[in-house]
Amino acid sequence: xxxxxxxxxxxxxxxxxxxxxxxxxxxxxxxxxxxxxxxxxxxxxxxxxxxxxxxxxxxxxxxxxxxxxxxxxxxxxxxxxxxxxxxxxxxxxxxxxxxxxxxxxxxxxxxxxxxxxxxxxxxxxxxxxxxxxxxxxxxxxxxxxxxxxxxxxxxxxxxxxxxxxxxxxxxxxxxxxxxxxxxxxxxxxxxxxxxxxxxxxxxxxxxxxxxxxx
Amino acid sequence: xxxxxxxxxxxxxxxxxxxxxxxxxxxxxxxxxxxxxxxxxxxxxxxxxxxxxxxxxxxxxxxxxxxxxxxxxxxxxxxxxxxxxxxxxxxxxxxxxxxxxxxxxxxxxxxxxxxxxxxxxxxxxxxxxxxxxxxxxxxxxxxxxxxxxxxxxxxxxxxxxxxxxxxxxxxxxxxxxxxxxxxxxxxxxxxxxxxxxxxxxxxxxxxxxxxxxxxxxxxxxxxxx
Numbered sequence: 001x002x003x004x005x006x007x008x009x010x011x012x013x014x015x016x017x018x019x020x021x022x023x024x025x026x027x028x029x030x031x032x033x034x035x036x037x038x039x040x041x042x043x044x045x046x047x048x049x050x051x052x053x054x055x056x057x058x059x060x061x062x063x064x065x066x067x068x069x070x071x072x073x074x075x076x077x078x079x080x081x082x083x084x085x086x087x088x089x090x091x092x093x094x095x096x097x098x099x100x101x102x103x104x105x106x107x108x109x110x111x112x113x114x115x116x117x118x119x120x121x122x123x124x125x126x127x128x129x130x131x132x133x134x135x136x137x138x139x140x141x142x143x144x145x146x147x148x149x150x151x152x153x154x155x156x157x158x159x160x161x162x163x164x165x166x167x168x169x170x171x172x173x174x175x176x177x178x179x180x181x182x183x184x185x186x187x188x189x190x191x192x193x194x195x196x197x198x199x200x201x202x203x204x205x206x207x208x209x210x211x212x213x214x
Numbered sequence: 215x216x217x218x219x220x221x222x223x224x225x226x227x228x229x230x231x232x233x234x235x236x237x238x239x240x241x242x243x244x245x246x247x248x249x250x251x252x253x254x255x256x257x258x259x260x261x262x263x264x265x266x267x268x269x270x271x272x273x274x275x276x277x278x279x280x281x282x283x284x285x286x287x288x289x290x291x292x293x294x295x296x297x298x299x300x301x302x303x304x305x306x307x308x309x310x311x312x313x314x315x316x317x318x319x320x321x322x323x324x325x326x327x328x329x330x331x332x333x334x335x336x337x338x339x340x341x342x343x344x345x346x347x348x349x350x351x352x353x354x355x356x357x358x359x360x361x362x363x364x365x366x367x368x369x370x371x372x373x374x375x376x377x378x379x380x381x382x383x384x385x386x387x388x389x390x391x392x393x394x395x396x397x398x399x400x401x402x403x404x405x406x407x408x409x410x411x412x413x414x415x416x417x418x419x420x421x422x423x424x425x426x427x428x429x430x431x432x433x434x435x436x437x438x439x
Contacts, residue, residue, distance in 0.1 A: 059303060060302075060303065061299055061302065061303070061438060061439065062439060063439055080305070081305070082303065082304055082305030084303055085303075086299065086300070086303055088296055088299065089296075090294070090295055090296025090299070091295065091296060092295055092296035092297045092299070092300045093295065094228070094232055094295070094297075096231075096232050096235040096236060097228070097231065097232065097235075101228075101231070105224055105225075105228045106300070106304075108220055108221060108223075108224030109221050109224060109225075109300075109301065109304050109306055110304055111217045111220065111221070148300070152304070
């Protein structure tokens with residue numbers, strides 16, 4: 001079948017009629033949105049409203065009850081893809097490995113050609129690269145997670161409270177990295193308690209009110 | 215194929231590195247093995263005449279018990295710190311991940327026991343032929359033991375006090391392995407490698423690997439959802 005030009009154009013990420021429950025509680029009901037290259041979507045809302053759940057669904061870690069999440073037009077639960085870089089609440093670092101060794105491990109998993117030292121420098125951890133992860137502060141550990149995200153070279157960044165435990169310098173680094181990422185044609189979904197900031201040309205805000213209130 | 219192999223070797227090297235830096239916790243199985251055999255020898259009177267016929271069974275029990283308690287954290291640590299989620303999102307096949315974890319576990323838990331066998335042989339004054347039989351039986355049975363333990367370990371990720379349940383889950387699967395292994399050790403002196411028991415043991419290990427790896431991968435996929 002020949003597709004028309006309008007049919008061929010698909011969003012980078014398209015969320016359609018998404019509904020998600022946790023146990024008996026319906027957290028998200030009938031949510032739809034789409035993201036194009038260069039977009040930044042801030043997800044805000046009170047604690048327990050479903051921000052992390054939504055982010056896990058977008059990443060492909062959690063299957064929604066109804067609705068679909070499509071990556072370049074294909075359902076991520078039928079055809080899983082590795083184009084998502086997810087930074088959740090758990091850092092995924094091994095405490096007895098150094099920052100450099102932790103990143104080199106992910107370099108082997110992602111088959112990334114980017115040198116680990118170069119990325120650690122980008123996130124401001126070049127002085128700590130030989131420190132074991134257990135010796136890093138919470139903020140430094142968060143930045144090491146960002147380094148893993150850069151190592152993956154994913155087009156979609158899904159960041160859950162990326163600025164948590166970060167000082168001003170760390171927050172600036174995140175903003176710069178996300179701005180660079182969207183400027184280079186990527187897109188980002190960021191869950192945060194703090195006031196959303198404009199990153200790139202197309203910044204949007206999605207406020208979750210809870211399915212019961214919607 | 216080559217990138218998958220690189221990923222598998224990356225996980226193996228990482229796990230060995232973590233174990234070597236964990237203050238000797240990975241040697242607990244070997245310590246248990248040595249203590250169990252030494253105390254058994256003392257409890258049974260310490261005479262070679264009494265100990266020799268019991269040695270294969272005691273050594274095999276020591277192997278099984280020292281392994282059983284090592285599976286609780288095989289996947290639990292990766293699940294707790296988020297590594298499992300990132301592995302899933304990396305596009306790496308969960309089967310390859312399980313294979314890598316199993317290989318690393320074999321190197322860290324079973325290889326030291328195999329290397330310690332000659333010392334156990336000295337303790338019980340076991341003839342070389344019997345020691346050879348023990349060596350081959352452990353080598354043939356080890357894939358099955360690791361696959362059973364890995365599957366139980368994966369099913370119990372997130373359970374508090376899962377170690378006890380893990381033992382309960384794994385023991386019934388280990389019983390046939392134990393029976394064939396001990397039968398093989400006894401037959402080895404007369405029939406050599408081609409004993410029915412060793413062939414059965416090899417078959418069990420192949421089936422356990424063929425079923426155990428996908429089953430463990432499926433269990434881990436369910437956990438991350």
